[in-house]
Amino acid sequence: xxxxxxxxxxxxxxxxxxxxxxxxxxxxxxxxxxxxxxxxxxxxxxxxxxxxxxxxxxxxxxxxxxxxxxxxxxxxxxxxxxxxxxxxxxxxxxxxxxxxxxxxxxxxxxxxxxxxxxxxxxxxxxxxxxxxxxxxxxxxxxxxxxxxxxxxxxxxxxxxxxxxxxxxxxxxxxxxxxxxxxxxxxxxxxxxxxxxxxxxxxxxxxxxxxxxxxxxxxxxxxxxxxxxxxxxxxxxxxxxxxxxxxxxxxxxxxxxxxxxxxxxxxxxxxxxxxxxxxxxxxxxxxxxxxxxxxxxxxxxxxxxxxxxxxxxxxxxxxxxxxxxxxxxxxxxxxxxxxxxxxxxxxxxxxxxxxxxxxxxxxxxxxxxxxxxxxxxx
Numbered sequence: 001x002x003x004x005x006x007x008x009x010x011x012x013x014x015x016x017x018x019x020x021x022x023x024x025x026x027x028x029x030x031x032x033x034x035x036x037x038x039x040x041x042x043x044x045x046x047x048x049x050x051x052x053x054x055x056x057x058x059x060x061x062x063x064x065x066x067x068x069x070x071x072x073x074x075x076x077x078x079x080x081x082x083x084x085x086x087x088x089x090x091x092x093x094x095x096x097x098x099x100x101x102x103x104x105x106x107x108x109x110x111x112x113x114x115x116x117x118x119x120x121x122x123x124x125x126x127x128x129x130x131x132x133x134x135x136x137x138x139x140x141x142x143x144x145x146x147x148x149x150x151x152x153x154x155x156x157x158x159x160x161x162x163x164x165x166x167x168x169x170x171x172x173x174x175x176x177x178x179x180x181x182x183x184x185x186x187x188x189x190x191x192x193x194x195x196x197x198x199x200x201x202x203x204x205x206x207x208x209x210x211x212x213x214x215x216x217x218x219x220x221x222x223x224x225x226x227x228x229x230x231x232x233x234x235x236x237x238x239x240x241x242x243x244x245x246x247x248x249x250x251x252x253x254x255x256x257x258x259x260x261x262x263x264x265x266x267x268x269x270x271x272x273x274x275x276x277x278x279x280x281x282x283x284x285x286x287x288x289x290x291x292x293x294x295x296x297x298x299x300x301x302x303x304x305x306x307x308x309x310x311x312x313x314x315x316x317x318x319x320x321x322x323x324x325x326x327x328x329x330x331x332x333x334x335x336x337x338x339x340x341x342x343x344x345x346x347x348x349x350x351x352x353x354x355x356x357x358x359x360x361x362x363x364x365x366x367x368x369x370x371x372x373x374x375x376x377x
Contacts (some may be wrong), residue, residue: 005255026330038210051142052135058145063301063314066153072220088223092202092216095232100212112211112240114204122200131185137209139313146189150315152208157242158312158346161329163338165249166351169210171319175203180225185320206213207243210372215239251341257333260366268367271360278352278364282308288322288371294348295319312346319349325372336365 058065067075073092077085085113099106108115123153126135132151134141139153152159161171161178182190183258191199215236222230241247258264272280285291295318298307318329329335340361345350 011127056140056145058150059315063306063310065312065314065342067137068140069216071222072217073202074235076220076224079224082247084223084229087229088220089337090234091229092219093187095219095236096212096216097231099236100208101266117201117204118208119175119341120198121201121203121208124194124202125205125209128191128194129202135264137213143187147184149317150313151187154210155217155311156312156346157210157214157217157239159210159346161339162342162344163250163252164342165251166343166353168248169252170201171245172203172207175206176200177330179203181330184326184331185324185328205255211239211243214242219324228292238363251353252334252338254337254341254353254361257337258359258362259371264363264366265365265370268363268365269359271364272367278356280364280368284320284322288368290319290321293317309348312349317347322368322371325369333365333369334369337361341362 019172020071021253025258045185069092073085073089076088098104101107102115102118109112125137130141131145132141132143133139133154135143135153137154139155139348143150143364144151157169159174161183162168162174164171164174171269176199178188179191179193179202182188191202193200218233218235219230219238223234263355271278272284275282281292283290283292285295295308298305299309308316308318325331327336329339340356341351341353343349356364
């Protein structure tokens with residue numbers, strides 16, 4: 001007799017048991033929670049706070065000329081006494097606000113600045129620039145300690161890359177170009193993605209920082225030189241005159257670019273090595289790597305021996321390595337023309353306008369460009 005099968009029965013027969021999916025759902029939920037935490041965590045944590053007051057151990061090293069306004073005022077007290085220092089400090093504070101304050105009627109009446117852009121410019125500067133250049137534009141932001149070269153100190157009114165004659169202030173277009181394109185080979189990034197209006201606001205704010213800082217600096221300098229309190233309005237007018245666009249001369253183009261030929265490159269090479277003329281080799285070296293004898297050798301300054309070359313703020317600097325083919329102010333031939341013709345403000349790189357003819361400058365450019373292409377040897 002065949003047994004009567006009950007219960008589970010033969011395989012494949014009867015009602016199938018549903019798989020238990022609770023564990024899988026729990027794992028999926030766990031992953032969702034984890035992903036949500038990762039997504040929202042950056043928004044939930046408090047923002048990093050820059051260390052605005054941290055000690056800058058890299059400032060005033062070497063030749064030590066990069067002093068703040070406060071340090072300069074303290075020095076006047078050491079030289080001429082506390083009463084003189086207090087009188088000068090009061091003059092600087094009150095006259096700076098009177099002539100270059102945000103609400104200065106005198107400043108608005110000069111027309112030297114588009115003062116309506118300054119509030120937006122300040123916001124953009126604090127968001128995008130102050131971390132390196134400092135809140136007052138003195139080049140001592142929290143990040144400056146770790147940067148080489150150091151950020152520009154706007155308060156001296158000296159800018160490296162301009163299209164104007166030597167010693168003149170930059171045009172608005174010069175500053176706009178630097179902000180937009182950045183400076184290759186440095187920590188200065190490009191801000192092409194920043195709204196164009198904000199970039200114009202930044203230009204105006206940087207101009208204001210420079211005028212105000214230069215005004216304060218010149219008051220202290222004159223007080224030290226003449227050992228008396230200066231006439232503030234006289235020097236405020238001088239600053240405005242220096243920055244007036246009507247008084248700025250463009251150096252480009254001195255002449256249309258000449259044809260780049262082997263002959264032009266050869267002429268440029270002669271200019272590059274000419275010790276009685278351009279003498280580029282002394283800083284940039286035989287192969288353009290920035291290792292010339294002026295950079296690797298020593299020089300005596302005020303009785304002390306220093307290695308290499310220094311900028312106007314007392315920091316050691318190293319010339320551009322032409323063999324890299326990277327140039328800070330731009331890689332187009334016209335950018336190189338402007339740099340050679342005007343020099344680089346605040347550095348030993350002087351102007352060659354008047355030293356070299358426009359045609360000679362173009363020959364030199366062609367040779368320098370060839371160094372970045374492995375030629376010109």
